[in-house]
Amino acid sequence: MNEKTKHPALWTVLFTLISLLWIFPIALVVLNSFKSKVDIASNPFTFSSKSFVGMSNYVLGSNRTDFPMSFLWTIVVTVGSVILILLCTSMCAWWIVRVNNWAAKLLYVLFLFNMIVPFQMVMYTLAYITNTLKLNTPWGLWIIYLGFGAGLAVFIFTGVIKGIPQELEE
Numbered sequence: 001m002n003e004k005t006k007h008p009a010l011w012t013v014l015f016t017l018i019s020l021l022w023i024f025p026i027a028l029v030v031l032n033s034f035k036s037k038v039d040i041a042s043n044p045f046t047f048s049s050k051s052f053v054g055m056s057n058y059v060l061g062s063n064r065t066d067f068p069m070s071f072l073w074t075i076v077v078t079v080g081s082v083i084l085i086l087l088c089t090s091m092c093a094w095w096i097v098r099v100n101n102w103a104a105k106l107l108y109v110l111f112l113f114n115m116i117v118p119f120q121m122v123m124y125t126l127a128y129i130t131n132t133l134k135l136n137t138p139w140g141l142w143i144i145y146l147g148f149g150a151g152l153a154v155f156i157f158t159g160v161i162k163g164i165p166q167e168l169e170e
Contacts, residue, residue: 033057077138081145085153088146093157098166108158114151 032040036053061067092111096104130140 073138077141077145080138081142081149084142084146085149089150089153090157092150093154093161096154097158097161108154111151111154114147115155119148 028044031047032044034052034054034057035047039050092107096108126144130136130144133140135143
């Protein structure tokens with residue numbers, strides 16, 4: 001009998017406490033989003049009908065940040081980068097699986113090494129190069145997302161394509 005089954009109530013209490021620890025800051029942010037700045041500064045943990053300002057903070061934030069246009073650009077960049085990643089990496093993965101020579105194996109290893117490099121390591125250099133080359137556009141973001149998403153996508157696609165019999169393609 002392992003430790004988990006010996007004391008299930010203890011594990012339940014432990015996981016409940018950990019869950020509350022994770023949920024508390026999020027609940028506090030949501031709670032304070034309906035209060036004025038003065039009420040947040042004076043009593044951040046309480047909620048009374050006097051401090052309730054309704055949706056005015058959300059309206060103010062939406063007006064100041066041009067939220068609808070930002071949301072539209074988010075959709076454009078996300079959809080474009082996903083389409084670009086799917087098209088490029090699926091064809092590359094097919095070539096890696098079906099050609100199966102030394103160059104394909106080398107390319108596969110390079111894509112796997114791409115997954116090791118964390119974004120934080122190259123973020124400043126990437127921002128500098130992007131601004132210098134005037135690539136701070138959706139096209140530039142698509143290229144950056146392709147570069148960082150290609151490793152995982154090629155890894156997944158090669159696994160999927162290896163499972164498809166070659167006779168089925170012919």
